[in-house]
Amino acid sequence: MVQYAHLLGTNYKQLIADYLAEDVSGFDYGGYVVGEDEKVAILYCKAEGVVAGIPFFDEVFKQLDCRVEWACKEGDWLKPNGKQEIARVYGRARHILLGERTALNIISRCSGIALRARKVSDLQKAKGFKGVIAATRKTTPGFRLVEKYGVLVGGLDTHRMDLSSMVMLKDNHIWSSGSITKAVQNARSVCGFALKIEVECQSEEEADEAIAAGADIVMLDNFTDEELKAAAKSIKERWAAKGKNHFLIESSGGITYETCAGYFCEEIDVLSMSTITQGVPHVDFSLKISK
Template sequence: MTEYAHLLSTNYKRIISEYLEEDVPSFDYGGYVVGEDDQVAILYCKAEGVLAGVPFFDEVFRQLDCRVEWAAKEGDWIKPQGKQEIGRVYGKARHILLGERTALNIISRCSGIALRARKVSELQKEKGFEGVIAATRKTTPGFRLVEKYGVLVGGLDTHRMDLSSMVMLKDNHIWSSGSITQAVKNARKVCGFALKIEVECQSEEEADEAIAAGADVVMLDNFTGEGLKEAAKNIKERWAAKGKNHFMIESSGGITYETCANYFCKDIDILSMSTITQGVPHVDFSLKISPKK
């Protein structure tokens, strides 16, 4: 199993600190009630999910001087009958409860995204689509790292992480610049050779202009399934005849788990879907302190 936790730099620890500070900005009244007794809390999963967000969950409790032992591995597809023990948290009562909701919010959201991504990934394998399926930048402010992490655990591509990762020129960039050609020229002047340039296109003609201007990726936006396949085939054949095949074609706009198979074809290199991170149900986890015997 790939250790996606190795991708994380130290900044995620600061993010976890901010999550904890948000949840307890002043006094912890409930913590005062339960005190400092050593306790064990059992983490249960009560609905289908793909376990994701383990390093964030661990870090919540590490910062509170607690220890987590896992009974499942990150990436496991969990289908509990009733409820299933996933792990245990050891520490002082008030520390466990101090981190409880923050940790559960993280793992519930991350595991829900991973489940959606896993289902799309399994469909991709079943249908034999060889392109890339990616999430989009439509994420929750302050929670992007966790959400993109869930996409990876689920088996899909994160697309660009932020505005600094890749140059994507959408309709507003093009209208502000005057043309696709000018927008690509302006972008290449500052992004250099290290970053790809992608251009959102509404027609084959716009795609041709973007490719001629030097775009690395053309996004065919809001095409229907059959219209997309025809346009992608035409564009690839037209430029192959000119001896140019340096570009990739991405499809985006309104694609969901239910409809994505309609877009699978050999001329599409990338499918991007906002529904991998948007409108995704959380997985139901709970953390219960074991009663004293």
């Protein structure tokens, strides 16, 4: 079984500590009310979702001296009829309630993204698209690691994790540099051989300039599905005739779950979608202390 938790270093533990600190910046008045009695709380899933974010959920309660036992696995696609028990949290009442909202916010958001990603991934398989479908860097500040983790659990690619993961030269970079060629040359002078350079292009002519300048990836941005297929085919054939095919073509801009199948074609290597992480409904979970 794939263990995406093994990808996590140690920084996520500090993230969890920061989330908890944000939620209790002063006194925990509710915790005073419930006290120190040992309790068991049941985690219920009450809507369709792909379970994602277990390591973060566990860490919330670990930092509060609680223990979690799971009745499901990360990546399970749940379709509860009413509500379904998926985990139990053991610990002092005030500690369970101290972590309740933070843990629920994390797993609800992460599982919603994983569900969206799984649906896109299943559509990709059903249509036989051989390229990569990726999320984008349009994530929630402070929550990126959780959201990108949900993308992975759902079965899609995370694309860039941050600005140092790959060099992406968009329209503002080009305009500020003066030309695509100059922007690519400037980028290569500092990123060296280890990083790929991607250039956002609005036309075949811009794509040709980017490839000639040494770009590893050209992004055809905001093309319609038919425009994209024609342009990608033309670019690949033109450069293959010159003996150069060591570049990738990515499509991006306004692509959604409902429209992405129209963009699937042989010439497209990467399809990126911001809607994998943006505007995604949360999955409904609740945590109830047993009487």
